[in-house]
Amino acid sequence: MIISDLGQELAQLGLGLLRALPFMIGYVLLILLFALVWRLVKRALTPRRDFTSLKTVTFGDESAVVSNTVASVISVVVVFLLWGAFTGSALLPRFLHAPGPFIGQGSFTYTVEAADGRRDDARVDVTVYDKDGVVDPAAVAPGEGIAKDDSIALQAYRSKLLLWDANDEVTRKDGARIVAIDGKPVGPGGEVETAIGRVAVTDKGTLNVVPAQGMQMEEIWLPAPEAVWHRLITIWRDGYQNVTLAEHLSYSLFRVVVGFLLGAIVGIPLGYAMGLSDWFRGWFDPIVEFMRPVPPLALIPLVIIWAGIGEQGKIILLFLAALWIMAIAARSGVSGVKISKVHAAYSLGASKVQILRHVIIPNSLPEIFTGARVAMGVCWGTVVAAELVAAEKGIGKMIVAAAKFQSTDIVIMGIILIGVIGFGIDLLMRWAERILVPWKGKG
Incomplete structure (x- = not known):
């Protein structure tokens, strides 16, 4: 029984992946199409005369590869177009919408076979209405014969047993059974695709009517972009669970920044010590390498035992998420300093302190900034889990609370806010890196 259920779940998962495959292929084709168009337009424009365009070798040179703003804008637009197309967004014209669910009226026929071998056909009128309305089944004349005509009304994306x-003259208790739907033979456990959708015969002999769902997502799974925007405006104005959106965001940002700074304050000196001293390297390397692959989520029970469920526990969890990344980044930065620069400094009479200040630290800063960007991303990814620990405020708390009530629009809104703020912090750190480490990538 368990193997059978597992097989059904795997089959449903495979069907879902097959349905999603055309969307992914279409997304990739759109990207390639826009890339081709942009390349053709770019060639028609006046050639640039900047530093990158004058290079003789650009392939493989990181300094020659910069983010293309037009490609970034097109990428975001394509994502929103696909989002709107597969949610039936009112922001897009109808011809861009993916096929939606069946809504309206239709019918199918079923064939009943009595115990004595008599057969008769009956028609079922089906009315499918959207989520904003409720429609009663249409009144139909039963007709003649042992099978009587019937009607059924149900909501789109839902199924209903008939x-x-x-109201038939023969029943299942009398040995009657359905042998065909729309003229196609069918038995218990079988199904037939009709004009209105799928009609299946259950193991007990009843009919399960499932209207065609099309390719659009139901709102509970993925709301339209305008629904998420309206929810953002509402929560920004009225708050969520008696807490404003600004408070939720500020609490999460405060926890992430404090946890990251503590991890950097401890991790960077630890990494320098491991990179400069074989004794420190031997002492701390097993600990760092052991803790590095441990996900911060696995530390939640231990953090609760150590620090309780207050604010300290959340800060400690984020601190541990950033600590090992910053230590490894600083250690890699020290190890990556060219020995020729150190020898040159020694030949000029520099002391160890001067070498550390003028050679090792400047040359290791690019690695440290890269590690800082990674650590900040991990902290943002951990803040939701950190706020699961009895938090009253925070973007993660808002997402978890909304998920309990299946408020998908709030969940998506929170995820988008986390991504936008995280991207903004990453841009800020890139800007600081350009200002503080202008020699990165220049030897």
Whole structure:
């Protein structure tokens, strides 16, 4: 039984992946199409005369590869177009919408076979209405014969059982059974695709009517972009669970910044010590390498035992998330300093302190900034889990609370806010890196 259920779940998962495959292929093709168009337009423009364009070798040179603003804008636009197309967004014209669910009226016929071998056909009128309305089943004349005509009304994206023998002259208790739907043979456990969708015969002999769902996502799974925007405006104005959105964001940002700074303050000196001293390297390397692959989520129970469920526990969890990354980044930065520069400094009479200040630290800063960007991203990814520990405020707390009530629009809104703020912090750190480490990538 367990193997059978597992097989059904795997089959449903495979079907979902097959349905998603055309979307992914279409997304990739759109990207390639826009890239081709942009390349053709770019060639038609006046050639640039900047530093990169004058290079004789650009392939493999990191300093020659910069983010293309037009490609970034097109990428975001394509994502929102696909989002709107597969949610039936009102922001897009209808011809850009993916096929939606069946809504309206239709019918199918089923064939009943009595115990004595008699057969008769009956028609079922089906009315499918959207989420904003409720429609009663249409009144139909039962007709002649042992099978009587019937009707059923149900909401789009939903299924409904039809007790076909409730008004028939023969019933399942009498040995009657359905042998065909729309003229196609079918038995218990089988199904037939009709004009209105799928009609299946259950193991007990009833009919399960499932209207065609099309390719659009139901709102509970993925709301339209305008629904998420309206929810953002509402929560920004009225708050969520008696807490404003600004408070939620500020608490999360405060926890992430404090946890990251503590991890950097401890991790960077630890990394320098490991990179400069074999004794420190031997002492701390096993600890760092052991803790590095341990996900911060696995530390939540231990953090609760150590620090309780207050604010300290959340800061400690984020501190541990950043600590090992910053230590490894600083250690790699020290190890990556060219020995020729150190020898040159010694030949000029520099002391160890001067070498550390003028050679090792400047040359290790690029690695440290790269590690800082990674650590900040990990901290943002951990803040949701950190706020699961009895938090009253925070963007993660808001997402978890909304998920309990299946408020998908709030969940997506929170995820987008986390991504936008995280991207903004990353841009800020890139800007600081350009200002503080202008020699990166220049030997």
